[in-house]
Amino acid sequence: MSKPHAGVLEVAGLSIRYTSRTPAVLAVDDVSLTVAPGQCVGLVGESGSGKSTIGAAVQGLLTRETHVEADGTVRVDGVDLDVTAEAGWDGVRGHRVTTVFQDPMSSLDPTMTVGRMLTRVTGSKQESLRWLEAVEIRDPGTVLRAYPHQLSGGMRQRVMIALALARGPALLVADEPTTALDVSVQAQILRLLTRERERLGCGVLFITHDLGVARAMCDEVAVMRHGRLVERGPAATVFGAPAEPYTQRLVASRLTLSTDRQRPIGLPDPTVLTAMRETGAAPDDLEHRWERGDLHWSSFTRERTEVRGGHTLELAGVTKSFRTGGLFGAAHKTVLTGVDLRVARHQSVALVGESGSGKSTILRIVAGLETADAGDVYVDRTQGAGVQVVFQDAGASLTPWRTVGQLLAERLEDLPKKERDQRVRLALERVALDPALAGSRPGQLSGGQRQRVAIARAIVVPPALLLCDEPTSALDVSVACSVLNLLNLLRHELGLSILFVTHDLAAARIIADRVDVISDGTIVEQVPAASMSTDMTSEYGRRLLDAVLA
Amino acid sequence: MPSWLRRGETLAVVMLSVVLVAALIGPLLSPYSSIIPSGAPHLPPLSAGHLFGTDELGLDIATRILEGTRTSLLTALVVTVIAAVAGMLIGTLAGFVGGVLDTVLMRVTDLFLALPATIVAMAVAAGLGTGLTSSMIAITVVWWPLYARLVRGEVRRTARALHVEAARMSGTRGTRLVLRHVLPSVLPTVAVTASLDIGGVIVTVAALSFVGLGAPAPAPELGLMASAGLQYVVNSWWIPVLPGLAVGLLSLLFNYAGDGLRAVLRGKGA
Amino acid sequence: MLRKTASAALLTISLTLLAACSGGGTPGTSAAAGDDLLKLAFLGGVKTPDPDTAYDGPELNLVNSAYEGLVTYKSGQDKAExxxxxxxxxxxxxxxxxxxxxxxxxxxxxxxxxxxxxxxxxxxxxxxxxxxxxxxxxxxxxxxxxxxxxxxxxxxxxxxxxxxxxxxxxxxxxxxxxxAIEAHPYSADGENWFASNDAGTGPYRYGTFTPDTSYQLTAYDGYWGAKPGYPTVEFSVVSSLSTIQLQLENGELDGLAGYSDSTTFTALQAKEKLKTYQFSSMQTPTMFLNPKSATLADQATRLDLLAGVDFTDLATKALGAVGKPATGVFPANLLTGADDQQKITHDGTKLASLAAGSLKSKTIKIAYGATSADAKNLSDNLAAVLNAAGITAQSTGYALGTYFPELEKGAAGPDITFFAGFPDTAHPDAWATVFYTPKGGLDLFGAEVPGLSDTLGKARETGDQQLYAQVASQVSESGWWYTVATSLGTAVFADDVAGVEQSYHPVITGVLNLAVLHPAGA
Incomplete structure (x- = not known):
């Protein structure tokens, strides 16, 4: 807070209540913050922390909502504004404050070409072209004539940024601008935003749940939890030496390429501790050992009698293409070309690649949801009950009207009821869920709980192979951290073979023994997870490594 | 949705409840029979003892409208339920099994969809004679394909949903998969459609009996009352107009109430 | 979906209202066109006015104005002479x-x-x-x-x-x-010259015919008899009686022959500037009982039912201004100087005993042809009477194409039907043979009284009235037919049209001798 009265955004004592429910929900609780011109302030927090409500409030998006009450002051570019009243916002919203949203599709007019939208702001076609060049759009002439739906996600986000910046705002609100994008694109967009901010000198309020992004982007960081500001300060201080326990936990949950993969990650987590105790193999004094860094996954590894060796999964020369196009010009898009992939018994393999690389298709083929056009797919089912999948969107993978208990019990149809109930309880305990939740429906659970239910369903009868499709990418960092810890615990305890599909090398490294990089339907390299950052040589692999923001 | 509309729907539900109760117990309360003359013919509305007047035979119109409403409601309910159940059965089969079965069932559905209710009603009436049962059969025959199509689409959509794939991975297959993981998501849509359809069925039943394919006189049926009374419209307007208004009002109420139901189910889903 | 059904509902309402309002239009159009033009109406079109195909009724207003036979009946009197x-x-x-x-x-x-x-x-x-x-x-x-x-x-x-x-x-x-016959030979499937041209000797000739819209008659200058009262008569085709009623009330029409139902007629009676007329005719609404009916084939039940119904009351209520209760078996004015009385005596208690006895929990199905208002009113009213007496009865109208097939269904068909028929001409044979013998064509259920055909054959040769009296009592005692009423021919004319009383036909309704109509005071 170097210049307290010169900020393009000054928020003081802001509280926002949603009164549509009784009791009213206090979404923002006495928050003060300032964004100076040219400064980037990160507003960091997990979902439900109130960060997006602040973002909406300072853009004047709450003025038409009924059932909203607010206290405190908001001053944008020197203008005092009431976040719940329309007065005064006219020349501010969309002019002094502009926005880049997570999903540009919802804020771009689908009926207008990019050129029309942009020229409305810039006034001339030349100027529009210049802006498209500024946001690093190749072939801006073509894009000008395109409609939003004809563009890729990254392109749309660039257009959105051009639209937001072309108005010459004093304040840019960037609300999770890269969350929906591929990691490699994400880095480019972030670089672009930083460059343009410096060029134009506008203040940026950067809202994100991603600590890595915040650290890379922001001068100052404000950490929010339950509507309150927990900690704020220069980014280096907050991430380097967090003062508050909550911030410490958040920072500790952040994965980098140097995170220790032999031990549980993050700070001691009660859910994971509970699950560890359920194994019966836990050493005494668990929590302290974890804190001291003296808790190794190896201590949970069960003695196994059977001979090691052999493969749980073997893919040889797997090829797959999909029909695309309309009635006439039916074309085939090749997704996989000659994929060879093996997962040894008790081994964990991460398959990394960006969207469209074919990694999800491999997973679906292994799961039996698709069939390969050519090649062999072999799963050694003697090692357990077939293949089970934990999907990225756990919420969508759980039938909304079935209870947790019913969903789990479906894998146990042939057992007597009593035993079935027992197994369900056991599985829930393994993933540190209260067995009482067996009566709940997915809608009543949090995101992390749903993901754990999905894992519990997968392991209620231990499968020969567990497939994980980006199981943590939709979760808040601390929740993702527990899920990764749980998966690691189960891997060691049950000796599961795992195929883990992700685009996040840092997460891949935690779970996997080996990382396979897939690009354009072919596996381009296979490296041991432990020495990934040095051994990875493929161009695509290096790009992914760069995208993990150190 | 503006709040006044919500109020409109609430009002519709309240009025519908009143109408339902009135239709259920009303005929018991009325001092008259609906088929035996109870006064002089052509008494205008608000005559002593005859709120809606009497028709050309001296039958009490209010009593007949109450009973006609009950018949309409019952018919519409039975038709809608049978059509919905049949449509769901066929739509589910087609949507879930897919392939040749889907093609065959959907062609058959299209065939029925293309039939006009009146023609089917005539055909059924030719076979079974005119009457309420005949028109119910006829409407059901042309009504179920709508549900079959709707359900097939929903089932196909739901069958591709992640939770169904996940359930399949859990080893749940066949009927059990459909019953547990697919159909429950179709039910609300069917319920909303059905509740909106009841209004339409009421109008169709009335239309069929208007053209003489319904129950024979003196059955108190709204469409029949309107058509038989039409010749008196200039000199005794209430004889055809009041039953006609009753049909319109009923179907409007069901539409608004159905819209309300849809809003409630949507709200729940959101 | 809402919009669709809601609009269907609104359509129902508006159709009903529309029917109530239609035809009210064009106020202020010319009142009666004075002394030169007489404007009349056909309800819903007429059959081809070829003298050798015309066999319906309304088109005779055209045919019989342009053509003459060797002999005819005097118009304007009840008795056919x-x-x-x-x-x-x-x-x-x-x-x-x-x-x-x-x-x-x-x-x-x-x-x-x-x-x-x-x-x-x-x-x-x-x-x-x-x-x-x-x-x-x-x-x-x-x-x-x-x-x-x-x-x-x-x-x-x-x-x-x-x-x-x-x-x-x-x-x-x-x-x-x-x-003309030579120049325009008839062919069943070709264009019929006689459909819009005439070659008769009558007081009028065919003017401009626009089928299903309007038909014009113009006076024939070379007519051998008295000149018609109006040089031009124009019939416009109107699709609903309500419209006709309104057009009569506001003077767009000068008159209407037939078509009126009792309510319309009563309503028009009260109007100033309009005069209403009721004429006797030989149209005789009759109840037919189905010999194959499961309930009424039994003679005792049948006769009890006929005795139980108060037909005088039924006819009065159902037909109102357009009919009067019949007392005889044959159409009115047909049998002269012979006994023609119903043999069944009314006994109001019979229905109650039927309801508790042979018709208990049975349903009497009454049918009528949907085009006949008289038949519909009689059916509906009889159903009401029976229902009130505790005998379940239904009254169903059948469109023209389905009515006769329905009657031929035997035991599966209706038990009773009403039909308002008339003899082709004023001779008892034209009634009795047609309606009382299966070969006659309009013995609707094919009921048969043994020996009746022979009696009628003899009577045809001599015209012996006593034989017809014998037929009347046999028919009455059989209970297969019941003569309910005599239809009254109606006419409504503007009060400046005279001669209507002299124009009606003794046999059928709705056909007037147009030539005798003339402007009042002329």
Whole structure:
């Protein structure tokens, strides 16, 4: 807070209540913050922390909502504004404050070409072209004539940024601008935003749940939890030496390429501790050992009698293409070309690649949801009950009207009821869920709980192979951290073979023994997870490594 | 949705409840029979003892409208339920099994969809004679394909949903998969459609009996009352107009109430 | 979905309201067009006005204005009385087989051809050649001899006391210009010249015909008789009675012959500037009972039912201004000086005992042809009477195409039907043979009384009234038919139209002798 009265955004004592429910929900609780011109302030927090409500409030998006009450002051570019009243916002919203949203599709007019939208702001076609060049759009002439739906996600986000910046705002609100994008694109967009901010000198309020992004982007960081500001300060201080326990936990949950993969990650987590105790193999004094860094996954590894060796999964020369196009010009898009992939018994393999690389298709083929056009797919089912999948969107993978208990019990149809109930309880305990939740429906659970239910369903009868499709990418960092810890615990305890599909090398490294990089339907390299950052040589692999923001 | 509309729907539900109760117990309360003359013919509305007047035979119109409403409601309910159940059965089969079965069932559905209710009603009436049962059969025959199509689409959509794939991975297959993981998501849509359809069925039943394919006189049926009374419209307007208004009002109420139901189910889903 | 069904609902309402308002339009259009033009209406169109195919009713207003037969009935009186038309005198031999006619002189057809005996022969031949419904009237003709231009002698195959009445029938053979018959031969599937042109001798000739829209008659200057009262008569086709009612009330129409139902007629009676007329006719709404009916085949049940119903009350309530209760079996004014009384005596207690006895938990199905308001009203009212007495009864209307097939379904068909029929002509044979014998054509359920056909055959030869009286009592006692009422022909005219009382036909309703209508005071 170097210049307290010169900020393009000054928020003081802001509280926002949603009164549509009784009791009213206090979404923002006495928050003060300032964004100076040219400064980037990160507003960091997990979902439900109130960060997006602040973002909406300072853009004047709450003025038409009924059932909203607010206290405190908001001053944008020197203008005092009431976040719940329309007065005064006219020349501010969309002019002094502009926005880049997570999903540009919802804020771009689908009926207008990019050129029309942009020229409305810039006034001339030349100027529009210049802006498209500024946001690093190749072939801006073509894009000008395109409609939003004809563009890729990254392109749309660039257009959105051009639209937001072309108005010459004093304040840019960037609300999770890269969350929906591929990691490699994400880095480019972030670089672009930083460059343009410096060029134009506008203040940026950067809202994100991603600590890595915040650290890379922001001068100052404000950490929010339950509507309150927990900690704020220069980014280096907050991430380097967090003062508050909550911030410490958040920072500790952040994965980098140097995170220790032999031990549980993050700070001691009660859910994971509970699950560890359920194994019966836990050493005494668990929590302290974890804190001291003296808790190794190896201590949970069960003695196994059977001979090691052999493969749980073997893919040889797997090829797959999909029909695309309309009635006439039916074309085939090749997704996989000659994929060879093996997962040894008790081994964990991460398959990394960006969207469209074919990694999800491999997973679906292994799961039996698709069939390969050519090649062999072999799963050694003697090692357990077939293949089970934990999907990225756990919420969508759980039938909304079935209870947790019913969903789990479906894998146990042939057992007597009593035993079935027992197994369900056991599985829930393994993933540190209260067995009482067996009566709940997915809608009543949090995101992390749903993901754990999905894992519990997968392991209620231990499968020969567990497939994980980006199981943590939709979760808040601390929740993702527990899920990764749980998966690691189960891997060691049950000796599961795992195929883990992700685009996040840092997460891949935690779970996997080996990382396979897939690009354009072919596996381009296979490296041991432990020495990934040095051994990875493929161009695509290096790009992914760069995208993990150190 | 503006709040006044919500109020409109609430009002519709309240009025519908009143109408339902009135239709259920009303005929018991009325001092008259609906088929035996109870006064002089052509008494205008608000005559002593005859709120809606009497028709050309001296039958009490209010009593007949109450009973006609009950018949309409019952018919519409039975038709809608049978059509919905049949449509769901066929739509589910087609949507879930897919392939040749889907093609065959959907062609058959299209065939029925293309039939006009009146023609089917005539055909059924030719076979079974005119009457309420005949028109119910006829409407059901042309009504179920709508549900079959709707359900097939929903089932196909739901069958591709992640939770169904996940359930399949859990080893749940066949009927059990459909019953547990697919159909429950179709039910609300069917319920909303059905509740909106009841209004339409009421109008169709009335239309069929208007053209003489319904129950024979003196059955108190709204469409029949309107058509038989039409010749008196200039000199005794209430004889055809009041039953006609009753049909319109009923179907409007069901539409608004159905819209309300849809809003409630949507709200729940959101 | 909401919009669709809601609009369907609104449509229902608005249709009903629309029906209430339609025809109210164009106020202020000219009132009656004075003394030159008489504006009348047809309800919903008419059949082809060819003299040898016309067999419906309303189109006779056109046909009988343009054509004449040898003899006709005097209009404007209840009793059917033969009067001269193109024949001035006529006689029958004692066996009712050979008929001699002296023809009127100085008559020319509308196309200028002079009327001679040869035209009679040609016209009879055309009726046979055309072969439509009314062809039977000349079916028995063995020969038409023309001893001179002014005389014809017609010989029949067998004695027929009804022959002169058939010639006088409103549907009877008309004399058509032989030149026109030659020039425009009839073909069943080709264009019929006679549908919009005439070649008769009548007081009017066909003017501009726009089928299903309007039909015009213009006076024929060379007519042998009295000049018609109105030079031009125009019939417009109107699709609903309500519209006609409104057009009569605001003067767009000068008059209406027939069509009125009781409510409309009563409503019009109260209007100033309009005069209403009720005429006797031989149209006789009759109840037919199904001999194959599971309930009514039993004679005791059937006769009890007939005795139990108060037919006087039924006819009064159902027909109101357009009918009056019948007392006899045959149509009114048909049997003269003979006993023609119903043999069944009303006993109001019979229905209650039927309800508790043989008709307990049975359903009586009553059918009617949906085009007949009289039949519908009788059906509905009888159903109400039976329901009130505790006998379940239904009344169902059938469209023209399904009515007769429904009656032929035997035990599966209706138990009772009402039909408002009339004899083709004013002879008891034209009624009894047609309605009371299965071969007659309108014995709707095919009921049969043993020996009745033979009696009727004998009566036809001699015209013996006592034989018809015998038929009447047999029919009445059988209980298969019940003569309910006599239809009253209605007419509504503006009060500046005179001569209506002189214009009505003794046999059928809705057909007027237009030539005798004239402006009041003229």
């Amino acid at each position: 033969l009067t001269a038309a193109l024949a001035t005198t006529w006689s029958a031999d004692p066996t009712n087989t050979v008929f001699t006619f002296d023809l009127r002189e100085g008559v020319t057809f509308h196309d200028g051809t002079p009327f001679t005996a040869a035209a009679v022969e040609k016209s009879f031949q055309r009726r046979t050649d055309v072969g439509e419904g009314p062809a039977y009237m000349v079916g028995d003709v063995k020969s038409v001899a023309t001893p001179s231009d002014k005389q014809v002698v017609i010989t029949l195959d067998a004695p027929n006391s009804a022959f002169l009445d058939l010639l006088a029938s409103p549907f009877g053979p008309k004399i058509v210009s032989p030149a």
